[in-house]
Amino acid sequence: MSSDEIVHRVRASVFAQEAEWRLVDDRLVWSAIGKTRAGDMGVIALDQVESVRLTNEPARVGSRMFCRLRTRDGAVALIASAHTAGVFSAQDRSLTYKALVRTLVARIAVANPKARFLTGLTPIVWWSVVLGLAGLLGALGALSVIAGREIFTTRILVGLALIALGTPNLVRWLTTNRPGAFKPANPPL
Numbered sequence: 001m002s003s004d005e006i007v008h009r010v011r012a013s014v015f016a017q018e019a020e021w022r023l024v025d026d027r028l029v030w031s032a033i034g035k036t037r038a039g040d041m042g043v044i045a046l047d048q049v050e051s052v053r054l055t056n057e058p059a060r061v062g063s064r065m066f067c068r069l070r071t072r073d074g075a076v077a078l079i080a081s082a083h084t085a086g087v088f089s090a091q092d093r094s095l096t097y098k099a100l101v102r103t104l105v106a107r108i109a110v111a112n113p114k115a116r117f118l119t120g121l122t123p124i125v126w127w128s129v130v131l132g133l134a135g136l137l138g139a140l141g142a143l144s145v146i147a148g149r150e151i152f153t154t155r156i157l158v159g160l161a162l163i164a165l166g167t168p169n170l171v172r173w174l175t176t177n178r179p180g181a182f183k184p185a186n187p188p189l
Contacts, residue, residue, distance in 0.1 A: 006103055008096040009033065012080045014087055021079055023103055026111055028069070028077065046104075046111035048072050053118040054101070054188060056176045058169055063176075065094065065189065067101045069108075098189045109184035117184050120177040129174060133167075 011018040017032035031041035053068040065081035081097035082090050108115050120126065140160070182188055 006096070006100045008079065008093065008100040010080050010083045010093055010097070011085070012078070013084055016084070018083075021100060023100065023107065026107065028104060030077070042077070044069060044071055044075065044077055046108045049108045049112055049115050051116040051118055052105060052108060053120075054182070055120060057173060065097060065101075067097075067104070069104075101189060102187060105184045105187045117182050117187070119180045119182050119188055121179060123179045126174065126177065126179050129170075133170065133174075136163075 006023055008021045009018060010021070019030050019032050021028065021030045023029075026046050028044045028046065029042070048071045049069050050072050051068075051070045053066075053070075055066045055068070056063045057066070058064070063081075067079040069077040069079075079097065079101070081092070081094045083093045085091050105117065109117075121129075140163070
């Protein structure tokens, strides 16, 4: 490993091994730390990357960012910014994530000018969540009109309060992850 090589180490979940992601010339290389089996490592040639998708989601350490790479043959690599140190412990590793993703995006743009650079969820997923939320809120409104005061038991009121508290986060997540595209020179990190 050279001194100017960008390395990002992250454990995506409690059930995953810590992985090391690095750029080596025109390839993205990753390996599970301490493992040497073929399934614990991989390589993606940057000229084979068909799309790059950047997303965000709420996490215990602020915003958790993801970079999904899809190759022409359908392989997918997922790089996360937050490191799961334990069941209730997460670490923000966005500095190395951002450095890796910025360089990765720039190199992919050179290696494959036809690659797509996308932000947010896929349109189908995004619209499904929006329509599902609208349907849920509409059904709750209709139920309260039809049933009147008889429906408002303590359990229902607690459930409605939880929905009301969670809705701003869901709306923020939906606006942050609205489907779109970005220019490789300026990735939204």
